[in-house]
Amino acid sequence: MKTAELGRRVGYSTQQVRDLERLGVIPRAERGSNGYRRYREQHVIALRAYRALAGSIGPVPARQLMPWLRTCSVDEVAEKIDELHATLASARARVREARQALDAVLRDAGEVFDERDAMTISELAQALGVRTSTLRHWEHEGLVAPARRPPHNRRYESNAIADARIVAALRSGGYPIPTIARALDQLRTHGMTSDARELLDARLADLTRRSIKLLEAASDLHTFLRGRMQDEGRSLMLSR
Numbered sequence: 001m002k003t004a005e006l007g008r009r010v011g012y013s014t015q016q017v018r019d020l021e022r023l024g025v026i027p028r029a030e031r032g033s034n035g036y037r038r039y040r041e042q043h044v045i046a047l048r049a050y051r052a053l054a055g056s057i058g059p060v061p062a063r064q065l066m067p068w069l070r071t072c073s074v075d076e077v078a079e080k081i082d083e084l085h086a087t088l089a090s091a092r093a094r095v096r097e098a099r100q101a102l103d104a105v106l107r108d109a110g111e112v113f114d115e116r117d118a119m120t121i122s123e124l125a126q127a128l129g130v131r132t133s134t135l136r137h138w139e140h141e142g143l144v145a146p147a148r149r150p151p152h153n154r155r156y157e158s159n160a161i162a163d164a165r166i167v168a169a170l171r172s173g174g175y176p177i178p179t180i181a182r183a184l185d186q187l188r189t190h191g192m193t194s195d196a197r198e199l200l201d202a203r204l205a206d207l208t209r210r211s212i213k214l215l216e217a218a219s220d221l222h223t224f225l226r227g228r229m230q231d232e233g234r235s236l237m238l239s240r
Helices: 003-010 014-022 041-057 059-071 074-108 121-128 132-140 158-172 177-190 195-239
Strands: 147-149 153-155
Touching (some): 041 074, 059 074, 074 195, 121 132
C-alpha cells in the first residue's frame, strides 16, 4: 500500500507515517520501480502497536521503545511489557502513599504548634526520608521557607514543616516543582484546602486511564508479538 493508504488505516497523516519510519518505529518501506514507498501489513501492525503504547506511556517513550521492540527477542519484548504494567502499579502505590501523607498534613494543619517541635534541617530531612540537599533545593525554589538562626542555622517551624511535608508528598506522587509551587501558592492564599489532594486524585485518575490504555493495547501488542514469533520461526526453519 502507499503512504496515504497506510496513514488512513491507522489514523495518521502521510507526514506522520514518514516521520515514524525515519525514527525506526516501523520497518523501512520497500521502494517500487517508480521510487514510491510500498508498505505491507507488518507496517500496519507496528503502527497500531505504537499508537496503543503512546496512549499509555506517552508518544515520546513509545517512539523510543518501538525500535527496540522491533529488533529484540520475543522474550525480551514480553518482559518489557510486564515491566510497563509493573511501573504503572508502582506509580499508583506511590501516589496512594503520598495521598495518605497529605491527608495527615491537612489533618494536622489546625493543631497548635509547640515551638519545641521545631526541627533542624537534618531532623526534617530524616523525618521526610530525603537528603538535606533536597530541602535546600526546595528552599531555593521558594517551596519551603525555614526561619534563620545565626550564624547560618535553619530552623523549620510549623508552616515550613507543613510545606515540606506537602512538597514531599506531591514529589512522591510524581509532580514537578512548578506544579507544586502553584499548588502551594493556592494553599497559602486560600488556607490549607484540599487543592493539593485534588492534584493527587487527578494523578491517580491519570494512572488508571493509562493502565486501561495499556490493557486496550494488549490486542495490538499481541498481534505484533505473534508476527514477530512467526518471523522468527520462519527464519529458524530457513537456517536448518
